[in-house]
Amino acid sequence: MSTIRIPPVLRENTGGSRTVGVVGTTVAEALDDLFAKHPALRDRVTEEGELSRFINVYVNDRDVRYRDGLETAIGADDTIILLPAMAGGFR
Amino acid sequence: MTNDQNRPFREVTAAEAVALARDGYRVIDVREQSEWDSGHVAGATLLPLGEVSQRVAEVAPDRDTPLLLHCAVGGRSGRAAGWLAELGYTNVTSMKAPIGHWKEQGGEWEEPRQLLTPAQQRRYARQTLIPEIGQEGQRKLLDARVLLIGAGALGSPSALYLSASGVGTIGLVDDDVVEESNLQRQVLHGVDRLGMRKVDSGELTIRGLNPETIVVKHAERLNADNVERLISDYDVIVDGTDNFDTRYILNDAAVKLHKPVVHGSIYRWDGQITTFVPFDGPCYRCMYxxxxxxxxxxxxxxxxxxxxxxxxxxxxQSNEVLKLILGAGETLAGRLLMFDAMGTSFDEVRIWRDPACPACGEGVEEGVASGAPVAAGA
Structure with missing residues (x-):
């Protein structure tokens, strides 16, 4: 089972969980399993079936944009990191 | 010029020595380190008498290299010249004159560098002991100019520790006043500063910590019109802004002006940090x-x-700033570090320069102003 790390802004959709265990051999399959477990995440992570432009996806420390995108292969020990930009600073 | 048949080297006056040095003779100072430290011939190499025979090849691997040796008055350099001639050096000259004559003859001279005042040496003693810093590194910090965008949550620790570390000039960009709800995290300020401009409160705190720090107050909000003016006089920018517009505006100007930006952002229990070094690594637009x-x-x-x-x-962020100024260690350029305070864990992902990046990608000529701002949503 692979692990998906849920960024803080999306944790309201996972009941507060910071990580979710998923099955799948590609990032797409892993995300499908994530959305099956937490349906509300689908609309926040994808736009019309594509990965949202606002969220970077990493397998371990590698951005899937520079690998095979959603078809990037994953193994059981891999961690998928979802990373939207954070703006917070000084106010 | 002395041409003693018994000597396989020449002895010259100070005026002749000055001329030889200008003709390209390699100048070797055979005095001791402490003498060298009180001032030395510009361009000379220090090879103390006890080391000159073993180390001369570092300066002159070719034994036909014309060498000019000197010491304080000409005694030690005469002995050293004899040794080098025995080693097979064919063109060895010793200045037989007090070193003061060299200066009187207008020879190139480097005065001792007073890197730190005695008070600075005392204040920064624990830091100058670190081999990667030393007095030279401390001098770099004292000469450095760091701009903090925001004198609030992220700006507070940077302002405190960078001024304590001896960063010479700290600029504060903030148009806010201190409010009660700030004090839970903005430790640059206190209850006696409520209602005061953050740049004024920040200056008071910094000056109390280190009166030597020059604080430059920019009581304005960073925008597309003032960004280049604000950042152009600084060596490193610390980004602690609170909104995306500002982050993109800052990014594009920093890329254009080649200013490194140490980026931090925070949200509830989570924080992110990276360092953007224009054209050496990715920029904010490459990442987002x-x-x-x-x-x-x-x-x-x-x-x-x-x-x-x-x-x-x-x-x-402060740690990144110090390394950027010192030129030591490895920065977070190309890496995004994520801190999860709930789990007390760090994660790291790699970030890459995007060839299609509108700010620093292909087609954006390095160092050339891009003209129209590319900031989205500006």
């Missing part, structure tokens, strides 16, 4: 090409933030 909608990026004022979180992230 498109500005996210507000629901994905609520501000601290809406979402809340743990008080110590900006302390952790701000400290990591």
């Amino acid at each position: 090409p498109t500005q996210p909608p507000d629901e994905l990026a609520p501000a601290c004022s809406v979402a809340g933030v743990l008080g110590v979180l900006p302390g952790v992230i701000g400290m990591l």
